[in-house]
Structure formats: C-alpha cells, structure tokens
Amino acid sequence: MQIRVSIFLKEKIQNPNGHFVLQTSGPVPYGFEVPGLIRYFNAKGQEVRRTRFPSGGNYTSALRQGSFDLSGDRVTILGTNMYNTPSSQEMDPSTTSNSTRKQKQADTTPNPLATEELNLLAKLMGGMEVQKILNVDAGFKVNLLALEQEEEGM
Incomplete structure (x- = not known):
C-alpha cells in the first residue's frame, strides 16, 4: 500500500x-x-x-560539513520544517548570511500554547492527568503503558 x-x-x-x-x-x-x-x-x-x-x-x-546547531547552516534542507516555505534564496546554502541566521534565531520563540496543546493531545490519547506544580512550568507526560510501574521500571 x-x-x-x-x-x-x-x-x-x-x-x-x-x-x-x-x-x-x-x-x-x-x-x-x-x-x-x-x-x-x-x-x-x-x-x-x-x-x-x-x-x-x-x-x-x-x-563542507553542516552545522548541528539549532540555527546553524546545515548545508542541506534535510531536517528542516517542511511546512515553512522558504524563499529560493534561503534554499541555497551558499547565499545564507549571518544576518539571515540571526533573524531566523529571533523567530524561534516558543509558543506559549504548545504545552497546553500537547496536554490536550495526551488527554485525548488516553486520559492523562495534567499535574501543575506550584506555578512551575510543567512539561507534559504521555503514558502509553498499562501501568505506571512498567514505566518506572524502564
């Protein structure tokens, strides 16, 4: 198929x-x-x-070897966001400049709703309980195992 x-x-x-x-x-x-x-x-x-x-x-x-940095010059488009449609100048690694990289780096601020969206997804997947601890930025947790003990044993 x-x-x-x-x-x-x-x-x-x-x-x-x-x-x-x-x-x-x-x-x-x-x-x-x-x-x-x-x-x-x-x-x-x-x-x-x-x-x-x-x-x-x-x-x-x-x-040359590509960079593994988050906003580094990868020399290839592999591993980049496919949904972000770059211009033809950004596609050509030889035309990438430091100012372009700095501009991209400034645009990578995290989405404040991302954690809530992931928590909603986790709830829909299997009834996960979201735990918020004393105003600390809590992550999200998805348990795909039957028992909590199985997860701790891994």
Missing part, C-alpha cells in the same frame, strides 16, 4: 502513485564519495583494483 502525502506531492518528493523520488543529482553527504567507483580488496584488506562506472546522475561532493 502506498500512502500519498500532500506536502510530498507538492514538493515533488513523492510521485502521484505513492512512490518516493530518488534524486540522481546534487551533493552527497559530507564524508561520502560520489557514486561511480567499485573497489576490490584482498583477504588482507588491501585495495587491489578499482573499476569506474557511470552513475547515471550528476553528483557532487559536499564542500
């Missing part, structure tokens, strides 16, 4: 039949090699022969 996801269809990540599109061009992850080379090794682990083949795509090697 193939499930079609509207945002994947809109972004051309998924075909109308539900299959995902495999890109045959673009940068490969940092530290990886461009496809098109087979290496043969002997029993001692020494390379004895190389064979090149056409990869069928236009791959490039990554120029």
Whole structure:
C-alpha cells in the first residue's frame, strides 16, 4: 500500500502513485564519495583494483560539513520544517548570511500554547492527568503503558 502525502506531492518528493523520488543529482553527504567507483580488496584488506562506472546522475561532493546547531547552516534542507516555505534564496546554502541566521534565531520563540496543546493531545490519547506544580512550568507526560510501574521500571 502506498500512502500519498500532500506536502510530498507538492514538493515533488513523492510521485502521484505513492512512490518516493530518488534524486540522481546534487551533493552527497559530507564524508561520502560520489557514486561511480567499485573497489576490490584482498583477504588482507588491501585495495587491489578499482573499476569506474557511470552513475547515471550528476553528483557532487559536499564542500563542507553542516552545522548541528539549532540555527546553524546545515548545508542541506534535510531536517528542516517542511511546512515553512522558504524563499529560493534561503534554499541555497551558499547565499545564507549571518544576518539571515540571526533573524531566523529571533523567530524561534516558543509558543506559549504548545504545552497546553500537547496536554490536550495526551488527554485525548488516553486520559492523562495534567499535574501543575506550584506555578512551575510543567512539561507534559504521555503514558502509553498499562501501568505506571512498567514505566518506572524502564
């Protein structure tokens, strides 16, 4: 069964039949090699022969390692918010400037209703009781196990 996801269809990540599109061009992850080379090794682990083949795509090697910081330059759009539609300038990592990153960082203030929304979701999922402790910013808790003891034992 193939499930079609509207945002994947809109972004051309998924075909109308539900299959995902495999890109045959673009940068490969940092530290990886461009496809098109087979290496043969002997029993001692020494390379004895190389064979090149056409990869069928236009791959490039990554120029630098991406940042793992929350607002850092990732060098890729993987792991970013798909629902936030960035402009074409933001999509190109080479045009990303420090002022753009600082502006994005300022926009990442937490939503004060997020905890309440998550608590409502947890209640709808299984009758969770919300506990508020002395005006402290309480998190949320979802228990998917049958007993509280099972959760503590993990």
